[in-house]
Amino acid sequence: MNQDRRGFLKRTGLSAGGLLLTGLTGYASQEQLDQDIEAGLQQGKKRKQRFNMCNYAAPAIPVVRIGFIGMGNRGGWACTRIRNIKNVEIKAICDVREYPVKLHQNNLKKAGWPAAAEYYGKEDSWKALCERNDIDLVYITTPWEYHVPMAVYAMEHGKHVAVEVPAARNLEEAWQLVTTSERTRKHCMQLENCCYDFFETMTIAMAQQGVLGELVHGEGAYIHTLLDGMFRKPKQDEAPQWRWKENQHNGNLYPTHGLGPIAQAMNINRGDQFSYMSSMSSDDFMMKPLADKLAAGDDPWFKPFGNKKYRGNMNTSMIKTHHGKTIMVQHDISSPRPYSRIHALSGTKGYVQKYPEPGKLALGHEWMNESGLKKYEEQYSPELIKHVATAARTVGGHGGMDFIMDWRMIDCLRNGLPLDMDVYDAAAWSAVTPLSIWSVSHRSNSIDFPDFTGGSWKQNKPVDLSLRGGGNTVIQLSV
Structure with missing residues (x-):
């Protein structure tokens, strides 16, 4: 060195x-x-790629044994969803707090599942979970700062990893995930549920089959009014707020929900790659005024929020790909706007868009009516979606895409099939955040993307949303 x-x-x-x-x-x-x-x-x-994790089929695991780290809203709900899949075992649950561990242990008991090992009370209790020899998959749903340390430690101890978004906060962390996954040959999948929404998967299939022609441009976003909850005082037994600290950086802090489906439709890391990007943020007109107002009150709990600089209300980032396509990604969680992930794909033959609802489709210059769009949904919804759609809508979770994501991951692990999202996707999609922060701080100058694939993007195969010889993972509805 x-x-x-x-x-x-x-x-x-x-x-x-x-x-x-x-x-x-x-x-x-x-x-x-x-x-x-x-x-x-x-x-x-x-860097030279040590082993290509894209399209990698790890040895099959007939019954996937899972350990959950982080039993808050996302982790607790994930543990509940997984109980609708027969070919899994929940071996351990972990949180720094005792209350959510006991709560979900009791939920397992009520559902007739065996008791899981419990880990809580210490900041590093999760390490003992990762060290167990009866766990195949570690499912991480913690605050962002813990994602990479936990994922790396789990892979080092022979476990596949599913980690919430964003998988990494900076490039050093992104490279840690990539190099560890390659060296251990353990999957590191970012839990990007929006890649499994019904409309998004249909548009990915349409793009892959040439219905939209050559894709030219895509748009994705995370526009979600979260300002009130950002500084909300937690109730008893709730985890302390941490997002307000992350939002002291000025950039696109949560890009992957809007970007993931666009990247899959454009075959990013699988025939094309992100080349460079530029990012611009508005000033902050809302977060600091609210934080200072709360800090000036009588409750000392709010004092840390005051006298800080927060990110701009709206961030817009533009990405250029190696093959000349453009992608716009936006982030705004403070303005009073309707929820939107945008999701738009513009091609030489057609255009699709969702948000504001409902989804829309144009081929040539002709917009499809509702019945016309329904026809395309029936024709182009991938085999995966058709296989689990009914169960997904019953289980729920962002309209069912949470369950589709979980079922697909388990089905691939059980049958020794490649995952739809690999560690290079986790790194590249998460890298938008540090690169956007850099660009904003340098007057929106452009900045290159690292090639996390080591050049293998040129021959990696596109995402395949068929069942690929799997599909035998049993669904047993318990909700």
């Missing part, structure tokens, strides 16, 4: 194989941001 690299590691709190040891927000200074971006880009230029 050369002296420049050693110097970078020393300055930013890294060890040669360690993790970025900064505060919750990931970057302590502008200098550290610049260093992370430069080091991450250089690693992409110098």
